[in-house]
Amino acid sequence: MRIPALVLACTAALALSACGSSDDPSPTTTTAATDAGAFPATITHTFGTTTIPKAPQRVVTVGFNEQDFALALGVKPVAVREFLGLYAYKTRPWAPGANSDPTPALVGGAEINLERVAAARPDVVLGIYSFIEKGIYDKLSRIAPTVAQTKDFGVGAVPWDRQLLDTGKALGREAKAKEVVTEVNAQFADAKERHPEFQGKSIAVAFESGGTTFVLGDDDLRQQFFTGLGFVTPKDAGKEYQEDNLSRERLDVLDQDVLVLITDDDKGLLRDPLYRRLKAVREGRVINVRATDAFAGALGFNSPLSRPYLLKQAESRLAAAVDGDPATKVAAPE
Known part of the structure; x- marks a missing residue:
């Protein structure tokens, strides 16, 4: 799958909003404790392995949907990548507070702005749904430990539950990730039964x-x-x-x-x-x-x-x- 298949078939007609960025974005906001013994955490992905030495305090997401996955685990990133398409994602009703103070800085839309990623001073970069290639991954990794998608699936085809579990491992919240997966899957199972x-x-x-x-x-x-x-x-x-x-x-x-x-x-x-x-x-x-x-x-x-x-x-x-x-x-x- 390519990035054009990710967006809502209207990116060509979309004027992306300016990707402004604070010089010193606020620290990541967390509402849950990390799992005991979670760090150092080593994650295997399509470009090799990434080791995160300690619980991240400043999380940057460069995947198009990645910010929601961090938020689901009680972590508000300091900087995020814009969601492409015509939908006004900053006020999405399923993630209240996602764009409230402290407002996450923006690190790009169709393309990732590496300078803005660096300016956010991340402890970890999450890019499971980012469609990045090896060259960009290498550059991001020089800024902070970077998590790309698993090689078990095609590009951009990692199922949501696997993405959440990998995100949970990177953030030291695997137990919470498993809990959320179980809750969401139960809702779908109930709907199928109905x-x-x-x-x-x-x-x-x-x-x-x-x-x-x-x-x-x-x-x-x-x-x-x-x-x-x-x-x-x-x-x-x-x-x-x-x-x-x-x-x-x-x-x-x-x-x-x-x-x-x-x-x-x-x-x-x-x-x-x-x-x-x-x-x-x-x-x-x-x-x-x-x-x-x-x-x-x-x-x-x-x-x-x-x-x-x-x-x-x-x-x-x-x-x-x-x-x-x-x-x-x-x-x-x-």
């Missing part, structure tokens, strides 16, 4: 902007949110329907039991006659999401904080989409 009708239903998750449409595959964390509820990724002769730029001639790829369509306006695909003739559209099996909606932002973060929030948003809408009654309206997400 909705056996989700099991085996095909779902396409697509993003459209400026005439470009792409469809997610199983290796994408956003698709995994829905497959975690029992839905399946559509296949064609055993191959995923994963497209970077879906042509109008292949809009049939979107014609699944459920379609989640995220767009940045209502003037493109939504008005396309070929799209409007899809059976899923005619029968009301589409969850239409705007890129500015909290639904889109929560799906993009796909964190231990945003997943429970998104589950509450998505559950009733998914149920309405698969109930077999075209008269049932699928409510617009918030």
Whole structure:
């Protein structure tokens, strides 16, 4: 997976806000004690191993969703990387206080600003969902011990629970990480039990902007949110329907039991006659999401904080989409 598949298909149209940074950001705020005997902690990842000698006091996150994972463990970073897309992530409802005083400094958006990372004086840099390459990793490692993603999965495809467990080890909060994983997984298990009708239903998750449409595959964390509820990724002769730029001639790829369509306006695909003739559209099996909606932002973060929030948003809408009654309206997400 590449960074373009991470963002909400609208980065090209997005003017990133300035990445301002305090010269002396406040120390990391913590609300939980570290596990006894947690340090030194050694973590194996795609670029080798990283040893963190003692409990970090100044945490910098350079992954696009990384700040939520630290916050879920009671750690507020001193500096973070911006979340790409149109969603106003600084006021995301599932992470109240994330941008309150002390406000984390910003260390980049599409690209990491190494000078700003260094200015934050980190004890550890978390970059599990950062899509960094070896050269950037080496430069970050010269600033502070840096944790990249595990090599057990493709680039950007580390499941949220593994990301949290690795983050917990780096921060000396493995016990808390396991507790959070158990709690979130229980919520999804309960939802699956409430909705056996989700099991085996095909779902396409697509993003459209400026005439470009792409469809997610199983290796994408956003698709995994829905497959975690029992839905399946559509296949064609055993191959995923994963497209970077879906042509109008292949809009049939979107014609699944459920379609989640995220767009940045209502003037493109939504008005396309070929799209409007899809059976899923005619029968009301589409969850239409705007890129500015909290639904889109929560799906993009796909964190231990945003997943429970998104589950509450998505559950009733998914149920309405698969109930077999075209008269049932699928409510617009918030």
